[in-house]
Amino acid sequence: VTLHDDSRARVPIVATGASVLTPLADDVAALVAALRDGKSSLAPAADLGGADASRFSAFDATRYANVRGMRVYNRATQMGICAARLALNDAGLGVEGGAPLDGLQLGIVTASTFGHIDTLLEYDRNLITLGVQRTNPTLMPLGLPSAPGAAIALAFGAKAFSVTLSDGGASGLGAIGLGARLLAHGRARYCVVVSAFTLAAELIASAKAAGMLAPAGELHVLDRRAQGTAFGEAAAAIVLERADDARARDKAPKGFVRAHAATFAGSSARRADALARACRNALAGSRVEPAQVALASTSANGVPAVDRAEAHALLAALGDSAARTPLTALKGNVGDSMDTSGVLQALCAFEALRSGVAMPIARFEEPAVAGLRYLAQPAELAPGCALLTSTSDSGACSALVLATRHD
């Protein structure tokens, strides 16, 4: 939603509900507190070849949601349903004593590239080993990439729309942009943007074979010592609505989605330029100057090429403001949760803007790219906006501008 020349898209969009499910915490404030304290949920996982991973072992769907048919869904779908329920509850929408929720006015945007993959793998393994007639047929529709989103929409009777965005690490911010755009165009009154990422052994094994994983205990983000990433389970959801609608029901917003912009560069050598362009477009779309950016939050994950692209993009986009704009990244604490990371970034950014304190980059010592204000400790924030960035391995780049006010 770059808002510059579409009168419909100038409709202010606010976030009114939020939720997270991570091993560190299952509410946003507690997660941000843990991040400020530098806590980490990463630990070696024996079943993943000893690689570090952040696993939400304590997750129990029945603790968070009582949804019919929950047991047939895979872990990612269950986490997504639970996150959506918590976010709707936080928004005061029809879950636990809130305003009645009109399903015709509820849309779902799901950021999910691999949320279906363990079901698909299981179905396919069963076809090979058991044959068609002995393979559980209910797994088939749940093996579609759109299935987690469809199940979430079904759980909450969301009849306005249900769209899944499968853009890897860029999905989360893209999904927020898509949800805001659909609301601005009047296609629903409320939109839950939701994402869940779980640890599929085949994906982790492939990442390990590709040399993407950091040695155990050595995940360093944006740091000169960076040598790979670690994956982390997480789910997050955010409820968006038009500011007028939130005001009409006396719901105070957590903040505004000011603008989203997306670009692409297949070549990793051009990734920084493309992401810088997305940042500039998002800033222009939100009518925000680089000097007004109070916080930058990146999707840097410890893979040196990814981190360098994010850092160089911010240097280019923020210009003279780069050296004084606090910069954070959360994957050093909770691992890379791919599609979900962008939603987590957004929720943490809203909380940082609200509290005026930014969380640091875990275990940060020395930058890989100089010229930015990397936060090794929590820092107070000046009033302003947050600029969020993310990229996918395929080359999609996304930038999102959030604020606590709509100017």
Add this chain to the structure above:
Amino acid sequence: MTRRVAITGCGVVTAAGAELDAFWRALMDGTCFIKPLRGFTAPDMQDLVGAAVELPAADALPAGTDSDPRRARCVELALAASRRAFADAGIAGVYDGGRVGVAFGTTMGEERQIADLSERVAAGGAASVDAGFLMRSNNQRLAALIAEQHDLGGPVFLTATACSSGNAAIGAAYDLIASGEADAMVAGGADTFTRLIYCGFTRMSALSKGVCKPFDKQRDGVSFGEGAGVIVLEDLERARRRGARVYAELAGYGISNDAHHITAPGPNGDGFVRAMRQAMEQTGVALEQVSYVSAHGTGTPYNDLGECQAMQAVFGEHGKHVPISSIKSMIGHTNGAASAIEAVVCALALQHQALPPTAGLSDPEADFGLDFVPNKGRPARVETCFSLAAGFGGHNVCLVLKKVA
């Protein structure tokens, strides 16, 4: 202000051909391409039928894209259709590549990567997982490889709404151009035969025992096809200024969700009704202005019934004067590609002022008094088309295409 959006390029790869003229002629003749399949099998299943694509050599997968072209079939189809649409639009070098993006949809996308891995792991154990699997099994690469093929740097994304994915992608692309976020978009969908789909539909008793017969009283399920459809969308005013051929205006779309069941469509075609009504609200098109509805028309008892009920609910008595047909009767159900191919068909219907038929119709569903354009295409005055699509999970999208004076 909202910009108007033009369709200036079309590309298809289907069982009915990849050249637009031949494709259109085959459809108008009512030729059915659903045949016994060679080269694709599924466990425990014999005598599979489907509408397979025979790609011209020029459309083969570029060297280096994947070491196994069979495994990367979906990518191959997507790249071929986009290359054809891009050339058809004559758009190369016209725009700043940073303002041109790709919106692509798929139902199963790279499922064959999963099947390939399953077989390798079954034979060689967990060590068979290779470094490229993470990247190859990511459906976003369909959109990404198209963008790389044409050196595009605008918004590039992959939508998944099951078998309405093509329309969902086209709708999202429309929004980006209408709002000024992009100048042009390459949009569409692709899917190939997958064993998940064949085996799953067999167990659900939703696979036709012969050839699908949409809107026929004897219909007994789906026949599948493979393929890809891509359209090039541009700001209408800029397209006119550059002298581009404009097939149609994409006037907008409607979207809805059933939230009813993970596979079964909602009751009474309610989701289709809401998608069509929203499409009319968003575009200002009155029901009397609708000349043709390209149906989802899969040939399953429930889908086709719901679509007929939706036509009745939206159009009332006027529905008898609105032809509706399903090209799936000829090229099979191509899943996430279907609605994108059908968008191309609507653009061609507007260009040729003719309607494609529902083939194989011998005993039409008569209760609703609808005109299914039986068996042969025919000339018609075509001003405005609806292109309807639905997907597992209840995802409905209705595109509105209009003739441009």
